[in-house]
Amino acid sequence: MSTFQPLLLLNVDILVDIFDHIILPDELATEEEIPRAVNEDGTIPGALTALASTQICSGLRQTLINTPLFWGKVINLDFLADKEELREEIFLRTRSVPLCVQGHEHLQVQDQKMKNKSLPITLQDNWYRIQTLDIEVTSDKMATLILELSNQLSPLLERFRVQSSGHIGASWGAAFKSSNNLAPSLSTYDCGLYTLDVTAPWLCQLRTFRFHAHVRARNMLSSEVFRALSQMVALEELFLDCNTLKKTLSSLPEGQRIALPKLNRFQTLGDSWDCLVLFELLEIPSTCSPGVTITNPDYNLRQCLPSLISHFSRFAIPPATSCLPTHLQIDFSVYGFRLRAQNVPLDDPFPHFPTYDYPSTFISIRPETSSSLPDIADFMPMLALEKLAYGVKTLNLDLYGKFASRDNNHMDPFFQALENLVHLNITRTAFEYVVQLPFPLFPNLEKLTLEENTTFTNSPELISKFKELRTQFALRQVAIISTYEL
Numbered sequence: 001m002s003t004f005q006p007l008l009l010l011n012v013d014i015l016v017d018i019f020d021h022i023i024l025p026d027e028l029a030t031e032e033e034i035p036r037a038v039n040e041d042g043t044i045p046g047a048l049t050a051l052a053s054t055q056i057c058s059g060l061r062q063t064l065i066n067t068p069l070f071w072g073k074v075i076n077l078d079f080l081a082d083k084e085e086l087r088e089e090i091f092l093r094t095r096s097v098p099l100c101v102q103g104h105e106h107l108q109v110q111d112q113k114m115k116n117k118s119l120p121i122t123l124q125d126n127w128y129r130i131q132t133l134d135i136e137v138t139s140d141k142m143a144t145l146i147l148e149l150s151n152q153l154s155p156l157l158e159r160f161r162v163q164s165s166g167h168i169g170a171s172w173g174a175a176f177k178s179s180n181n182l183a184p185s186l187s188t189y190d191c192g193l194y195t196l197d198v199t200a201p202w203l204c205q206l207r208t209f210r211f212h213a214h215v216r217a218r219n220m221l222s223s224e225v226f227r228a229l230s231q232m233v234a235l236e237e238l239f240l241d242c243n244t245l246k247k248t249l250s251s252l253p254e255g256q257r258i259a260l261p262k263l264n265r266f267q268t269l270g271d272s273w274d275c276l277v278l279f280e281l282l283e284i285p286s287t288c289s290p291g292v293t294i295t296n297p298d299y300n301l302r303q304c305l306p307s308l309i310s311h312f313s314r315f316a317i318p319p320a321t322s323c324l325p326t327h328l329q330i331d332f333s334v335y336g337f338r339l340r341a342q343n344v345p346l347d348d349p350f351p352h353f354p355t356y357d358y359p360s361t362f363i364s365i366r367p368e369t370s371s372s373l374p375d376i377a378d379f380m381p382m383l384a385l386e387k388l389a390y391g392v393k394t395l396n397l398d399l400y401g402k403f404a405s406r407d408n409n410h411m412d413p414f415f416q417a418l419e420n421l422v423h424l425n426i427t428r429t430a431f432e433y434v435v436q437l438p439f440p441l442f443p444n445l446e447k448l449t450l451e452e453n454t455t456f457t458n459s460p461e462l463i464s465k466f467k468e469l470r471t472q473f474a475l476r477q478v479a480i481i482s483t484y485e486l
Contacts, residue, residue, distance in 0.1 A: 210238075328389075423446065
């Protein structure tokens with residue numbers, strides 16, 4: 001068994017759980033050696049060692065199948081699928097195929113290895129009893145296999161997710177259509193490789209629909225997507241990539257509307273004008289949590305943003321005080337800005353820009369390159385952030401570039417309105433802005449957390465401001481969490 005690459009591509013939490021449960025033979029290792037396979041910060045230090053690989057293999061049957069975090073995950077099980085007893089255990093436990101074929105460097109080896117082995121056999125022999133299919137297609141051969149299977153009846157299939165790595169050809173895609181008989185119990189459909197058959201009977205029972213085709217497949221798309229949407233009367237979650245639907249959006253009849261009465265989560269990505277058209281096309285309940293990520297913003301943004309914000313005012317960021325979000329995250333940088341607002345704790349104080357899957361209301365503007373960025377600072381008054389501030393108890397704040405300059409004081413009304421703020425997570429550049437505010441800060445603050453490795457070594461003025469603020473906060477018993485020590 002090779003020890004030059006990880007034995008399993010597992011979530012860190014799963015690995016930690018495995019190591020916690022493995023009981024090792026004395027001749028292999030002592031208990032003190034077990035934690036070395038995972039760093040203190042939870043990361044994995046490269047490939048698993050031969051010893052760790054042996055340990056996992058020796059306890060695989062007893063540990064993996066008894067690890068709750070293992071089941072339902074998308075992991076690399078291509079070698080495990082050759083083991084009849086474990087493959088059967090997977091199906092008995094989950095009725096799913098947790099297989100993910102990935103890795104461009106080893107793609108040819110993987111395809112050759114699986115030509116007559118694990119993946120085709122696993123899928124073909126067990127298609128009729130699979131409840132969840134979650135797989136990445138990395139070759140035309142794999143795409144053909146999925147195409148053949150998807151046109152067969154699968155009586156138990158509930159979740160169908162097939163993604164492309166971008167290395168497949170586009171020639172087969174035009175005929176890559178889901179069958180009417182795909183699954184009578186299907187509730188989740190997530191596939192950028194398909195167009196939709198608008199007569200498929202399972203459309204009316206879908207609860208989750210995601211559509212974002214790879215760039216090579218975009219010329220296949222048509223109004224079928226929107227015709228299919230009109231059939232999805234039970235839909236609860238929807239993601240649409242406007243970049244892949246641009247031609248369709250421009251050809252839709254004026255005044256056409258699609259009602260989605262049960263929708264509670266809606267995400268869209270694309271140019272500002274296309275996102276606005278989509279909002280005006282769909283009839284969405286006011287209880288829905290929407291999200292917009294504007295990529296490659298152009299000067300239409302100045303015209304579209306007020307209308308988009310107006311649409312958002314009907315959803316999870318209403319003017320009613322009782323409904324205001326308690327957790328808010330704002331990222332303003334040279335690459336754009338993002339706004340998230342929700343009534344549950346934020347998961348990460350300083351994450352990257354969102355891609356497709358954020359479970360909260362947000363507006364994000366994320367250009368492909370900084371050179372295409374219009375003067376977004378001019379849009380700050382349109383956001384009217386002070387309307388959100390009153391109920392906020394936790395704020396994650398990141399300011400860069402022009403947004404962090406005191407020459408731009410559009411943020412001041414927002415900071416003045418943060419009367420109920422309890423916990424502030426803040427980056428160094430945002431802190432530079434905050435300490436220069438000409439009014440008292442956050443009367444109810446209990447904890448200020450500075451981004452890790454924040455330092456003011458090269459700024460005597462900031463050191464002085466930091467000392468002054470620390471003294472003020474000490475009198476108010478506000479905790480300052482920082483790795484920087486004066």
